[in-house]
Amino acid sequence: MPTPSENDNWLNNLDISQSPGQTSSRVASRGHVAQEEMDFSHGDVTAFAPPDWALPTFISSYEDGGHTAYTKYRGNPVVCERVAENIGNWVPPPIESPSQIIITPGTQAGLFLALSALVGQGGLAAVVKPDYFGNRRVLQYIGAEIVDIDLKYDDLDEPASLDLEAFEQALQKDHVQVLCLSNPNNPTGCIYPPDVTTQIAAICRNAGTFLVVDELYCRLIYDGRSFTHMRSLDGMADSVLTLLGPSKMESLSGFRLGVAIGPSWLIDKMEKLLSIVSLRAPGYAQMLLTKWLTEPPEWIEARIQAHQQLRDSSVRQLRELEGLTVRVPEGGSYLFPRLPPLAISTEDFVARLAEQERIFVTPGTEFGPTSTNSFRINFSQHAAQQEDALGRLVRFAKQFAT
Amino acid sequence: MPTPSENDNWLNNLDISQSPGQTSSRVASRGHVAQEEMDFSHGDVTAFAPPDWALPTFISSYEDGGHTAYTKYRGNPVVCERVAENIGNWVPPPIESPSQIIITPGTQAGLFLALSALVGQGGLAAVVKPDYFGNRRVLQYIGAEIVDIDLKYDDLDEPASLDLEAFEQALQKDHVQVLCLSNPNNPTGCIYPPDVTTQIAAICRNAGTFLVVDELYCRLIYDGRSFTHMRSLDGMADSVLTLLGPSKMESLSGFRLGVAIGPSWLIDKMEKLLSIVSLRAPGYAQMLLTKWLTEPPEWIEARIQAHQQLRDSSVRQLRELEGLTVRVPEGGSYLFPRLPPLAISTEDFVARLAEQERIFVTPGTEFGPTSTNSFRINFSQHAAQQEDALGRLVRFAKQFAT
Numbered sequence: 179m180p181t182p183s184e185n186d187n188w189l190n191n192l193d194i195s196q197s198p199g200q201t202s203s204r205v206a207s208r209g210h211v212a213q214e215e216m217d218f219s220h221g222d223v224t225a226f227a228p229p230d231w232a233l234p235t236f237i238s239s240y241e242d243g244g245h246t247a248y249t250k251y252r253g254n255p256v257v258c259e260r261v262a263e264n265i266g267n268w269v270p271p272p273i274e275s276p277s278q279i280i281i282t283p284g285t286q287a288g289l290f291l292a293l294s295a296l297v298g299q300g301g302l303a304a305v306v307k308p309d310y311f312g313n314r315r316v317l318q319y320i321g322a323e324i325v326d327i328d329l330k331y332d333d334l335d336e337p338a339s340l341d342l343e344a345f346e347q348a349l350q351k352d353h354v355q356v357l358c359l360s361n362p363n364n365p366t367g368c369i370y371p372p373d374v375t376t377q378i379a380a381i382c383r384n385a386g387t388f389l390v391v392d393e394l395y396c397r398l399i400y401d402g403r404s405f406t407h408m409r410s411l412d413g414m415a416d417s418v419l420t421l422l423g424p425s426k427m428e429s430l431s432g433f434r435l436g437v438a439i440g441p442s443w444l445i446d447k448m449e450k451l452l453s454i455v456s457l458r459a460p461g462y463a464q465m466l467l468t469k470w471l472t473e474p475p476e477w478i479e480a481r482i483q484a485h486q487q488l489r490d491s492s493v494r495q496l497r498e499l500e501g502l503t504v505r506v507p508e509g510g511s512y513l514f515p516r517l518p519p520l521a522i523s524t525e526d527f528v529a530r531l532a533e534q535e536r537i538f539v540t541p542g543t544e545f546g547p548t549s550t551n552s553f554r555i556n557f558s559q560h561a562a563q564q565e566d567a568l569g570r571l572v573r574f575a576k577q578f579a580t
Numbered sequence: 581m582p583t584p585s586e587n588d589n590w591l592n593n594l595d596i597s598q599s600p601g602q603t604s605s606r607v608a609s610r611g612h613v614a615q616e617e618m619d620f621s622h623g624d625v626t627a628f629a630p631p632d633w634a635l636p637t638f639i640s641s642y643e644d645g646g647h648t649a650y651t652k653y654r655g656n657p658v659v660c661e662r663v664a665e666n667i668g669n670w671v672p673p674p675i676e677s678p679s680q681i682i683i684t685p686g687t688q689a690g691l692f693l694a695l696s697a698l699v700g701q702g703g704l705a706a707v708v709k710p711d712y713f714g715n716r717r718v719l720q721y722i723g724a725e726i727v728d729i730d731l732k733y734d735d736l737d738e739p740a741s742l743d744l745e746a747f748e749q750a751l752q753k754d755h756v757q758v759l760c761l762s763n764p765n766n767p768t769g770c771i772y773p774p775d776v777t778t779q780i781a782a783i784c785r786n787a788g789t790f791l792v793v794d795e796l797y798c799r800l801i802y803d804g805r806s807f808t809h810m811r812s813l814d815g816m817a818d819s820v821l822t823l824l825g826p827s828k829m830e831s832l833s834g835f836r837l838g839v840a841i842g843p844s845w846l847i848d849k850m851e852k853l854l855s856i857v858s859l860r861a862p863g864y865a866q867m868l869l870t871k872w873l874t875e876p877p878e879w880i881e882a883r884i885q886a887h888q889q890l891r892d893s894s895v896r897q898l899r900e901l902e903g904l905t906v907r908v909p910e911g912g913s914y915l916f917p918r919l920p921p922l923a924i925s926t927e928d929f930v931a932r933l934a935e936q937e938r939i940f941v942t943p944g945t946e947f948g949p950t951s952t953n954s955f956r957i958n959f960s961q962h963a964a965q966q967e968d969a970l971g972r973l974v975r976f977a978k979q980f981a982t
Contacts, residue, residue: 186700194855199650224646233642240635240834244626247834248601283685283836287858298588312856319856432642432649434685434836434862453596454714454721456689460836460862 185321196528197311198556201538215536216567221511221558223429226481231469232430239465247461252449253281257464261437264471265422269407271415277442280449281467283459285394285423285436290316290455291448292390292419292438297322297355304345304357308365308514308546310392313358325354326546331366334505338368342377349385357382360392361408362399365514365545365554367507369399375406379414389414392421395510397428397478400486403508409439416441424470426511426558427481433463485511485558492557495568499575511558514542517551520578524551527578535570587723598930599713600958603940617938618969623913623960625831628883633871634832641867649863654851655683659866663839666873667824671809673817679844682851683869685861687796687825687838691760692718692857693850694792694821694840699724699757706747706759710916710948712766712794719760727756728948733768736907740770744779751787759784762794763810764801767916767947767956769909771801777808781816791816794823797912799830799880802888805910811841818843826872828913828960829883835865887913887960894959897970901977913960916944919953922980926953929980937972 194200198219239246246254258276265279266272273279282288289312297303299321305313307326317324325348328341340359348354357378362369370378382389391408399405409418419440425431436459438448452458489507496504501518517524528541542549557564596602600621641648648656660678667681668674675681684690691714699705701723707715709728719726727750730743742761750756759780764771772780784791793810801807811820821842827833838861840850854860891909898906903920919926930943944954959966 189849189852192852192855194653194852197653197855199860200652220650222646223649228645233639236638236642237635240638243630243831243834244624247625247831248622250602251596251599283858283862284860290857315856319853429645429649432645432863434858434860434865447591450591450594450596451721453594453599454717455692455857456685456836458601458686458836460685460865461834463836463862463865 185319188318192315196541196544198540201532214566214570216559216563217538218555218559218567219538219540220431221426221429221556222560223431225560226429226484226558228429229469229473229477232466235466235469236433236462239462243462246465249458249461249464251453251458252445253279253459254461254464257281257467260468261470265437265439268471270410273439275442278439278445280438280445280452281459281464282436282438282452283456284434285392285421285425286312287452287456287459288421288423288436288438288448289313289390289392291451292421292440292444293317293356293358294320294451295444295447296388296390301355302352304348304354304387306340306359306363308542308549308552309358310360310364311544317358327357329363329366329368331363331368331505334503337371337374338363338366339374340370340378342381346381349381349387354385354387356388356390358390360394362395362507362509364392364395364510365512365540365542365552366505367510367512367514368505369403369405369508372404372406375408375411379408379411382417383413389418390421391418394421394423394426396422398426398482398485398511399509400482400489400507405509419444424467428470428473430466433466434460435463435467437467488557488559488561488564489513491561492555492564492568495565495572499572500579502575511556513555513557514545514549514552515555517553517575519580520575521580522578524553527575528553531571531574535574537567537571537574539571587721590720594717598943598946600942603934616968616972618961618965619940620957620961620969621940621942622833623828623831623958624962625833627962628831628886628960630831631871631875631879634868637868637871638835638864641864645864648867651860651863651866653855653860654847655681655861656863656866659683659869662870663872667839667841670873672812675841677844680841680847682840682847682854683861683866684838684840684854685858686836687794687823687827688714689854689858689861690823690825690838690840690850691715691792691794693853694823694842694846695719695724695758695760696722696853697846697849698790698792703757704754706750706756706789708742708761708765710765710767710944710951710954711760712762713946715760729759731765731768731770733765733770733907736905739773739776740765740768741776742772742780744783748783751783751789756787756789758790758792760792762796764797764909764911766794766797766912767914767942767944768907769912769914769916770907771805771807771910774806774808777810777813781810781813784819785815791820792823793820796823796825796828798824800828800884800887800913801911802884802891802909807911821846826869830872830875832868835868836862837865837869839869890959890961890963890966891915893963894957894966894970897967897974901974902981904977913958915957915959916947916951916954917957919955919977921982922977923982924980926955929977930955933973933976937976939969939973939976941973
């Protein structure tokens with residue numbers, strides 16, 4: 179078990195300089211951004227505007243200030259009720275009670291609260307590699323031990339899978355309190371096929387391992403593929419926490435809202451933790467969630483189609499770099515290409531690309547310690563800007579071909 | 581040092597049901613609130629509207645989404661720069677660099693980040709009693725040991741003070757890493773007079789104890805009194821963290837914004853912790869802080885005068901209950917009356933007042949374990965509603981006079 183000073187050392191050594199949103203100078207120099215600057219570390223909300231109801235709902239929430247400025251820690255009860263109803267209508271099974279919902283200041287806060295409630299210092303948690311960087315970071319902060327489970331995604335023509343053997347081996351040695359994963363996977367865009375989700379659920383059930391699943395991108399699924407929500411699987415109601423939110427496909431990231439769905443006992447504990455770390459999600463913004471998940475099917479379909487085109491064109495462009503491999507994502511808006519051997523390290527490549535071309539990508543090592551020759555881009559961007567930037571990226575990389 | 585399971589037990593036993601905002605049914609039943617319902621647990625933002633620039637600034641920030649939706653974890657650099665400038669112009673000394681500022685999702689988050697960065701598990705921290713409930717809660721969550729320092733506020737005609745002898749005694753025994761206090765004090769409204777702030781600063785400096793001071797109410801000071809900002813005192817630049825924000829006098833609570841000012845090494849560490857607990861404060865809302873602290877003097881003066889009248893009328897009304905004692909606050913918008921002996925416990929009184937009169941107050945024990953016969957009200961309310969509710973409160977209490 180780590181001592182406080184080990185944890186403190188870990189924090190002092192934590193490098194957040196390459197994390198998404200930390201690199202670009204865009205926000206720093208409003209109006210003075212070089213035209214060619216391209217921040218691939220997150221999506222561009224001006225390329226895909228929020229739904230029409232977003233601003234008017236916020237304004238009416240603001241005008242209704244007396245009922246919306248302050249809310250219960252777990253969220254405005256009006257919002258929790260509506261969200262429970264809308265999620266239940268959208269993805270079975272229905273949510274029995276609003277007590278199974280908590281509104282969080284962003285999905286990251288939901289992840290922090292869930293893992294803090296489920297795993298103690300010295301506890302054991304399984305994390306997929308590569309996966310969302312927050313999983314590992316939160317667990318390291320808590321002082322938990324981490325078991326790595328490899329995502330199998332190298333075979334470009336096969337559905338993705340997990341190294342479930344490694345997971346079962348770890349379970350034989352010790353009790354793993356939590357398995358933590360994103361689906362669609364961030365950064366690769368893989369979706370776990372039904373046989374894999376069923377196996378994951380069965381293993382977790384047998385071992386008494388709780389599942390924390392980030393399904394933030396589950397509305398952006400391509401090629402008409404089906405998607406399995408872990409909470410829909412048999413017998414999982416009391417052992418899954420699902421993280422959702424309107425910040426990705428719906429472009430509402432600037433409002434800082436997340437939603438978590440899980441058993442009441444866990445939501446209660448998360449609310450207590452939220453009262454400690456930041457009291458509540460932004461009050462006025464919470465009201466937006468009453469409209470969320472009610473978008474017409476045409477709106478959703480159009481958004482998926484537009485992203486699918488961007489996916490295809492950007493994969494095509496990246497593959498112009500000889501030796502680069504990249505999987506065509508089944509969901510989400512990320513690409514996680516693997517660079518061919520270059521004359522410089524990936525770290526150097528990312529740094530020079532930022533400095534010389536003003537193109538910001540996220541190094542693979544943010545998502546797993548062994549993803550040393552990958553980088554992540556978010557392709558939810560203006561098409562023309564993206565085409566130009568990817569063209570420059572490929573030309574830039576070609577200089578270093580070996 | 582507490583073990584994880586002790587901490588877990590503490591969390592399971594934590595009662596948040598009586599905390600501000602948790603009690604009223606107001607948010608739960610929009611449009612169906614009984615007319616006489618009165619939530620004294622926080623201020624009413626419809627009684628004191630946000631500044632005129634609030635909504636337009638938010639809308640323009642939303643429309644400028646590409647530059648504002650995502651920000652660096654510590655906040656949009658444009659915002660940090662402006663806030664540093666405005667704070668420096670308002671309260672000397674000037675802030676040397678925006679690296680001494682972090683924007684947090686509410687002031688509670690700032691408090692959590694600061695205490696987590698400064699105090700480890702098993703560390704020692706001094707907390708004033710009574711004081712803001714979050715101080716104690718965060719430290720208990722961290723697993724720190726707490727030294728109580730009494731606030732001396734019983735003599736209604738004397739300036740408030742701290743039991744500095746007890747603080748010095750604690751310092752002789754062990755190293756106290758942090759002293760944590762609010763000024764104006766929440767819940768009593770006391771302001772520490774200059775000789776006390778100077779003594780606190782001197783003791784902290786000598787002992788190497790870091791000072792975390794919540795000055796959230798420092799713009800709402802009555803009777804033309806002067807107010808000492810701890811960071812302005814000699815030699816304190818590297819050992820004070822100041823928590824500020826626009827959620828109180830400026831009524832911007834629904835946007836969920838806090839600001840912390842401290843030495844860069846501490847702000848860096850707080851940013852790393854923020855990356856773990858919730859990434860960033862709400863992006864669009866952050867832009868409001870560029871206008872904050874630029875309100876014209878007349879606006880500030882009018883707001884102070886209106887609150888001072890509410891303070892005086894509510895103190896007068898409360899004193900109609902024989903045996904009740906209450907200090908006239910020197911700042912802030914809270915009253916912390918002490919009930920006379922009643923035939924029922926304070927806990928019962930608070931519960932019945934809520935149930936029978938729909939009047940919600942916060943029990944004194946939220947602010948310190950020994951404040952068993954006090955309760956807190958926030959008098960930043962519509963005058964007529966407040967007058968009616970306080971009249972009912974006093975009549976209700978009289979039933980239980982002994």
